[in-house]
Amino acid sequence: MLKLYYNRISFNSRGVCLSLLEKGLPFELVAMKLDGDQFHPDFLALNPFHQIPVLEDEGFVVVESLAILDYLEAKYPTPSLLPSDPQMLATVKMIELLTLNQMMPPMRPLMMNSMGLSEESPEKLQEAKQNVARVLRFFESKLADRLYFGDQQLTLADIVAGTAIPFLPSLGLPLEDYPRLKDWCDRLMTRESWQQTQPTETEITEVKARMKSLLSQRQ
Numbered sequence: 001m002l003k004l005y006y007n008r009i010s011f012n013s014r015g016v017c018l019s020l021l022e023k024g025l026p027f028e029l030v031a032m033k034l035d036g037d038q039f040h041p042d043f044l045a046l047n048p049f050h051q052i053p054v055l056e057d058e059g060f061v062v063v064e065s066l067a068i069l070d071y072l073e074a075k076y077p078t079p080s081l082l083p084s085d086p087q088m089l090a091t092v093k094m095i096e097l098l099t100l101n102q103m104m105p106p107m108r109p110l111m112m113n114s115m116g117l118s119e120e121s122p123e124k125l126q127e128a129k130q131n132v133a134r135v136l137r138f139f140e141s142k143l144a145d146r147l148y149f150g151d152q153q154l155t156l157a158d159i160v161a162g163t164a165i166p167f168l169p170s171l172g173l174p175l176e177d178y179p180r181l182k183d184w185c186d187r188l189m190t191r192e193s194w195q196q197t198q199p200t201e202t203e204i205t206e207v208k209a210r211m212k213s214l215l216s217q218r219q
């Protein structure tokens with residue numbers, strides 16, 4: 001049985017959960033608190049970089065969310081979450097990588113600030129918002145009039161970007177200037193997999209409290 005080490009408020013973990021659910025695969029979840037449990041020797045033996053998600057498949061271990069998504073796609077190709085058309089495939093991969101490399105890093109200070117866990121300067125927050133907005137403009141143009149980034153079919157692009165973008169309005173980045181992305185977010189939220197993996201307010205509050213306590217211990 002596939003085993004996923006995850007946390008419900010982790011974007012990267014949620015993407016893997018979404019893929020497993022969309023593919024209808026049975027899997028076992030191992031919840032990580034990330035309160036230090038990621039440094040337990042048993043977990044470090046799976047991932048020396050102490051991060052989730054980690055997927056275990058009959059003793060085979062995969063770390064890094066994009067590698068896990070590709071592994072699941074190759075091993076369980078139906079239903080497919082990758083297009084075969086070369087241009088569509090390139091678009092999907094581009095969206096996945098830009099989400100992780102260009103959008104998530106500037107989201108971090110915005111999240112920390114919105115949770116009251118750090119006090120960033122207004123200049124730094126503005127710069128972070130501008131960097132996210134640059135990605136959103138690009139994504140809006142790539143989505144164009146399609147239902148999903150890979151056209152009519154849900155793909156890994158929607159799964160990866162669809163964990164982070166719906167969260168942006170709560171960080172002071174409303175999607176009103178990006179009507180196609182806004183409709184796309186609404187479309188994703190109608191899917192059972194998104195509803196099932198949506199973190200609740202209580203879960204977010206609990207994580208906030210845990211992070212506050214961890215940060216105060218380090219000071």
Ligand SMILES: N[C@@H](CCC(=O)N[C@@H](CS)C(=O)NCC(=O)O)C(=O)O
Binds near residue numbers: 011064
């Ligand atoms: N590039 C990694 C990033 C994973 C990552 O940042 N995981 C975070 C949670 S979202 C984590 O496990 N942090 C705990 C730590 O770094 O100790 C991926 O895509 O899987």
